[in-house]
Amino acid sequence: MIPISVVRFGDEEERRVLEVLRSGRIAQGPVVEEFEARFAELTGVRHAVAVNNGTTSLVAALTALDLRPGEEVVTSPFTFIATINAILEAGATVRFADISPDDFNVTAGSLAAAITDRTRVLMPVHLYGQIADMVSIARLANENGLMIVEDAAQSHGAAQGERKAGSFGIGSFSFYATKNLTTGEGGVITTDDDALAERLRIMRNQGMRARYEYVMAGHNYRMTDLQAALVVPQLDRYPAALKSRRRNAEKLCEGLAGVAGLVAPREIPGRSHVWHQYTIRVTSDASVDRDELSARLTEAGVGNGIYYPKLVVDYASYQDRDDVVIEEYPVARRIAGEVLSLPVHPELSDDDVHHIVSSVRSIMGAE
Numbered sequence: 001m002i003p004i005s006v007v008r009f010g011d012e013e014e015r016r017v018l019e020v021l022r023s024g025r026i027a028q029g030p031v032v033e034e035f036e037a038r039f040a041e042l043t044g045v046r047h048a049v050a051v052n053n054g055t056t057s058l059v060a061a062l063t064a065l066d067l068r069p070g071e072e073v074v075t076s077p078f079t080f081i082a083t084i085n086a087i088l089e090a091g092a093t094v095r096f097a098d099i100s101p102d103d104f105n106v107t108a109g110s111l112a113a114a115i116t117d118r119t120r121v122l123m124p125v126h127l128y129g130q131i132a133d134m135v136s137i138a139r140l141a142n143e144n145g146l147m148i149v150e151d152a153a154q155s156h157g158a159a160q161g162e163r164k165a166g167s168f169g170i171g172s173f174s175f176y177a178t179k180n181l182t183t184g185e186g187g188v189i190t191t192d193d194d195a196l197a198e199r200l201r202i203m204r205n206q207g208m209r210a211r212y213e214y215v216m217a218g219h220n221y222r223m224t225d226l227q228a229a230l231v232v233p234q235l236d237r238y239p240a241a242l243k244s245r246r247r248n249a250e251k252l253c254e255g256l257a258g259v260a261g262l263v264a265p266r267e268i269p270g271r272s273h274v275w276h277q278y279t280i281r282v283t284s285d286a287s288v289d290r291d292e293l294s295a296r297l298t299e300a301g302v303g304n305g306i307y308y309p310k311l312v313v314d315y316a317s318y319q320d321r322d323d324v325v326i327e328e329y330p331v332a333r334r335i336a337g338e339v340l341s342l343p344v345h346p347e348l349s350d351d352d353v354h355h356i357v358s359s360v361r362s363i364m365g366a367e
């Protein structure tokens, strides 16, 4: 079976983790600081604040903006459930903007249509590793006096022009096991704002500014040095891993060209894709439907995944709530029925890629 994702560590990760174990200092300490400095550099921002997971990092970023009940955060309905959970946890109302079929992300146009006089935050999700059109979204935010929180959980290092995901607004990243970079569980908030970074550092540590000086009602959102030790060596290898993801994506695109009813993903000009997922669309003119393709690929030993089979608003937990505004999202709804992610991770061999391509082609009747 070719897995949809692989978690593999090298000697350097073992060495760094062992070093932390032997130091006796395993909670948040110098290695977390080292990781934060390295990740701030990768993202091109002044500050990276590490926390215990990517959901917490969204909650912390939103909480730091002091949203009041009824104030609105506009995001994508086609995302991982954490996005909506974080907005509700932060006490805001969530409203959604439809997505584009080109990059699966919200656009400046769809966000503009969702803005009301209660809107405070625009929260694009850079899905699958492809950054949303942040230049246009930042302009829209600026014109309307809105904040931006980027859910960049899947897009470490993706860029539009020279600017990286997480540098246009407040950035939020996940380091969950299957993300492009991992600490097992982990999150990071990125910002250029010194005061905001300070506030987040205090918030994550029980509201403590100096020993026993509590300046706010805080939390324990801390990451451990054990987790940070796991990711520092991955940062050294990340450029090579991205190259390999990109090469795999290119080979898949080449191999899957010309299959009726299959729309391959593409990197939008001027924006870089870090290929967290390689997600095809199986449209209504295909010879098999998406769910059948998925099942038959599994039988052929090709791991695959549906991210995501439903819109977040489709789950009963979010219906009939005053703090969730549900409208129609025709593009997102259609696309949730079409997407299928294929393996693209750096551990794929040429034979694996060949097997993925020939399996998809043969199941879809395009040998």
Ligand SMILES: *Cc1c(COP(=O)(O)O)cnc(C)c1O
Residues within 6 Å of the ligand: 053, 054, 055, 056, 079, 080, 082, 083, 125, 151, 153, 154, 174, 175, 176, 185, 186, 187
């Ligand atoms: C993974 C993910 C999160 C949440 O991250 P966790 O570290 O799992 O809490 C949030 N948003 C998106 C889009 C994600 O993919």
